[in-house]
Amino acid sequence: MSVTSVPFWRDVKKLGLLAQVAAAVLALGLTAFLVVTAFRGMVARGIPFTFAFLGAEAGFTISEGSLLAIEDGRLVWRPFRPTDTYLAAFVTGLMNTLRVAVIGIVVATSLGVFVGVGRLAKNGLLSSLSFAYVELVRNTPLLLQMFFWYFAVFLNLPAAREAAAWYGGLIVSNQGAFLPWPRVTGSLGPFLLVLVLAAVAAVVGHRWGRATARGGLFGLVGFFVVAAAGIAVVGLPFTLSYPEMGRFRIAGGTTLSPEFAAVLLSLVIYTAAFVAEVIRGAIQSLHAGQTEAARALGLTYGQTMRLVVLPQAVRIAIPPIGNLHLSLMKNTSLAVAVGYPDLFNVYRTIGNQSGRSLEGVVIVMIVYLALSLLISGAINAYNRRVMRTWGG
Amino acid sequence: MRAAIAGAREHLFSGPLNTLVTLLTAGLLYAVGRPIVTWALSEARWDVIPRTARLLAIGPYPPQEAWRVWLSLALVLGCAALSVVAARARRRSLVRRLPVPAWLAALAVSVALVAAVPTNLWGGMFLTLVLTVASLAIAFPLGVLLALGRTSDLPIVRILSTAFVELMRGVPLVSVLFLAWLMVPLFVPENWRSPQVVRAIIGFALFNAAYYSEYVRGGLQGVPKGQHEGAWALGLSPTVTLLHVVLPQAIRSVIPGLVGQSITAFKNTSLVVIIGLLDLLGITQSILANPNFLGLERELYLFLMVLYFAFSSLLSYGGRRLEQSMGLGSR
Numbered sequence: 001m002s003v004t005s006v007p008f009w010r011d012v013k014k015l016g017l018l019a020q021v022a023a024a025v026l027a028l029g030l031t032a033f034l035v036v037t038a039f040r041g042m043v044a045r046g047i048p049f050t051f052a053f054l055g056a057e058a059g060f061t062i063s064e065g066s067l068l069a070i071e072d073g074r075l076v077w078r079p080f081r082p083t084d085t086y087l088a089a090f091v092t093g094l095m096n097t098l099r100v101a102v103i104g105i106v107v108a109t110s111l112g113v114f115v116g117v118g119r120l121a122k123n124g125l126l127s128s129l130s131f132a133y134v135e136l137v138r139n140t141p142l143l144l145q146m147f148f149w150y151f152a153v154f155l156n157l158p159a160a161r162e163a164a165a166w167y168g169g170l171i172v173s174n175q176g177a178f179l180p181w182p183r184v185t186g187s188l189g190p191f192l193l194v195l196v197l198a199a200v201a202a203v204v205g206h207r208w209g210r211a212t213a214r215g216g217l218f219g220l221v222g223f224f225v226v227a228a229a230g231i232a233v234v235g236l237p238f239t240l241s242y243p244e245m246g247r248f249r250i251a252g253g254t255t256l257s258p259e260f261a262a263v264l265l266s267l268v269i270y271t272a273a274f275v276a277e278v279i280r281g282a283i284q285s286l287h288a289g290q291t292e293a294a295r296a297l298g299l300t301y302g303q304t305m306r307l308v309v310l311p312q313a314v315r316i317a318i319p320p321i322g323n324l325h326l327s328l329m330k331n332t333s334l335a336v337a338v339g340y341p342d343l344f345n346v347y348r349t350i351g352n353q354s355g356r357s358l359e360g361v362v363i364v365m366i367v368y369l370a371l372s373l374l375i376s377g378a379i380n381a382y383n384r385r386v387m388r389t390w391g392g
Numbered sequence: 393m394r395a396a397i398a399g400a401r402e403h404l405f406s407g408p409l410n411t412l413v414t415l416l417t418a419g420l421l422y423a424v425g426r427p428i429v430t431w432a433l434s435e436a437r438w439d440v441i442p443r444t445a446r447l448l449a450i451g452p453y454p455p456q457e458a459w460r461v462w463l464s465l466a467l468v469l470g471c472a473a474l475s476v477v478a479a480r481a482r483r484r485s486l487v488r489r490l491p492v493p494a495w496l497a498a499l500a501v502s503v504a505l506v507a508a509v510p511t512n513l514w515g516g517m518f519l520t521l522v523l524t525v526a527s528l529a530i531a532f533p534l535g536v537l538l539a540l541g542r543t544s545d546l547p548i549v550r551i552l553s554t555a556f557v558e559l560m561r562g563v564p565l566v567s568v569l570f571l572a573w574l575m576v577p578l579f580v581p582e583n584w585r586s587p588q589v590v591r592a593i594i595g596f597a598l599f600n601a602a603y604y605s606e607y608v609r610g611g612l613q614g615v616p617k618g619q620h621e622g623a624w625a626l627g628l629s630p631t632v633t634l635l636h637v638v639l640p641q642a643i644r645s646v647i648p649g650l651v652g653q654s655i656t657a658f659k660n661t662s663l664v665v666i667i668g669l670l671d672l673l674g675i676t677q678s679i680l681a682n683p684n685f686l687g688l689e690r691e692l693y694l695f696l697m698v699l700y701f702a703f704s705s706l707l708s709y710g711g712r713r714l715e716q717s718m719g720l721g722s723r
Binding site for chain 2: 016019020023024027034037038041042121122123124125126129136139140141142143144145147148151152156330331332333334336337344357358361364365368369372373
């Protein structure tokens with residue numbers, strides 16, 4: 001029997017190969033076309049694509065934020081100056097983005113967990129209040145909420161001169177919020193040593209308590225006991241500095257600009273509503289039999305929550321909450337609309353001033369992409385650890 | 393009455409902890425709610441909303457041409473009503489076949505009507521809706537293609553689709569909008585105009601396509617292997633299998649996610665403020681910059697929140713109806 005060969009136009013393998021080559025040629029051709037056209041267009045407009053501008057002097061000011069710089073061979077943390085380079089301006093913007101993103105992620109997650117549990121509370125008032133909050137916040141644009149907090153709330157607060165100092169030193173005015181803040185007055189060395197010792201105690205306590213499934217508790221107790229003892233010996237190297245109304249401006253404490261406060265508050269309130277939904281969904285997705293069986297075995301309500309419900313709910317909730325952290329980080333870019341100098345806002349200034357908008361947006365996208373990969377890597381690592389600890 | 397009291401006791405005062413929670417919540421509600429209600433009833437100048445209603449609805453669209461927008465709106469609403477009627481009509485009746493040609497005709501006429509006014513005069517809720525509908529209409533087919541590419545057996549196709557989707561999902565929407573805003577003019581011939589509205593639609597479409605594609609990919613993965621094999625055994629060609637067996641099931645199963653993403657896309661159109669378009673939020677910002685309307689931020693922003701809330705709720709209601717009509721969760 002002779003083997004008749006399949007003609008190549010009916011051979012699935014060869015057709016697949018052909019399709020791939022066609023796709024590759026198409027994609028490469030399209031990319032090449034786009035890049036070449038873009039370059040031609042830019043050259044025709046007299047602005048060739050180059051990153052050389054990064055070393056040039058920026059010449060503008062950034063309203064807040066600091067960067068790590070090398071001065072006289074030493075690393076220093078200092079505010080941005082107009083004589084710095086465009087690169088330094090980008091770094092300052094990135095620092096501001098990270099500042100608002102990190103604080104926002106921590107606060108939004110905590111608030112979201114409270115609201116999510118609140119939605120499931122037996123108390124009718126609390127659950128309907130949580131429900132109203134979640135629905136209202138999730139169904140309106142974040143940018144609108146940011147504008148509301150900035151233009152309608154923070155800029156309408158009384159001027160610093162008329163603003164009363166509340167709660168022992170908190171001053172809230174249209175120039176920002178002023179809070180008491182620790183200021184370094186002693187030497188940091190012994191204090192850091194105490195912190196290291198306390199961390200060691202925490203690890204030891206965790207190991208020790210693991211046998212009774214209370215490692216976390218033992219670790220915490222170890223940390224605080226050692227830290228308290230150490231601080232009692234070496235003393236705190238900080239004193240609390242209170243903001244006070246001076247002749248022209250408020251001195252002491254620390255300042256949150258209205259821009260920072262509006263961006264942070266709107267991101268926290270917006271993201272917390274989504275976190276709350278994830279938490280509620282995770283708890284509700286557990287089979288009611290889990291709780292009933294735990295109670296039937298004689299576990300108390302607290303034990304049921306701690307040993308049965310939460311470990312399973314956390315496992316379900318971690319990936320979506322990680323995605324919410326990611327979108328909070330990306331949403332900080334809306335800060336440009338209220339004038340907080342985050343990475344995107346600084347980029348806009350640089351683009352306007354140097355004419356390097358396209359190069360700038362490429363840099364910005366690469367930085368955000370790197371941050372996204374970093375956060376999703378961290379989520380995945382944490383997720384794996386949780387799955388290991390609490391089983392799959 | 394007695395039942396109500398018993399219910400309140402059960403839900404609000406069943407124990408000391410519950411009573412404490414009730415009192416704390418009520419205190420918070422009172423502390424926050426009282427000044428807001430007082431302001432809304434006595435101080436707020438709500439008359440700003442009727443005074444700016446036309447701007448909020450259509451922005452700087454010339455008033456003498458406004459009939460174009462209203463007529464288009466009437467056409468679209470008429471088609472929607474026709475669709476509802478058709479959905480209830482008998483199978484194989486004439487009414488059943490009407491909606492598709494009616495929608496196509498209405499859309500073509502609407503576009504021709506409103507496009508008589510240059511796009512830089514478009515604004516308000518009208519522009520917000522145009523941005524949403526146009527960008528999603530491009531994003532959906534593109535998203536399906538990307539999802540197919542990402543699940544393809546061909547490595548090059550898969551890598552390219554994955555790279556595009558991950559790039560779009562890893563960067564903020566504002567930067568994609570900006571990229572489109574900067575780059576689209578470079579790609580069109582010099583003598584073509586590329587209106588800002590079109591650039592924004594392209595940016596939104598690329599961004600939303602990546603998010604849509606992830607939902608569709610999830611749906612594709614959920615289609616049982618037997619469906620492919622069954623279609624194959626029946627002698628259906630791969631294209632027919634895809635279009636008539638796999639995709640309908642895949643897309644139907646992820647309708648809730650797609651609707652959620654569409655609502656997000658609707659809210660996200662407000663970002664065009666940053667590139668200077670006068671959508672609902674943008675026109676509000678320029679109204680507030682007018683000396684006649686100084687200090688009315690709270691009134692206008694709260695009204696906008698109500699509007700966005702109402703539209704989002706409408707969309708999610710529509711989504712639930714769509715799920716029901718597709719028999720999601722009941723087959």
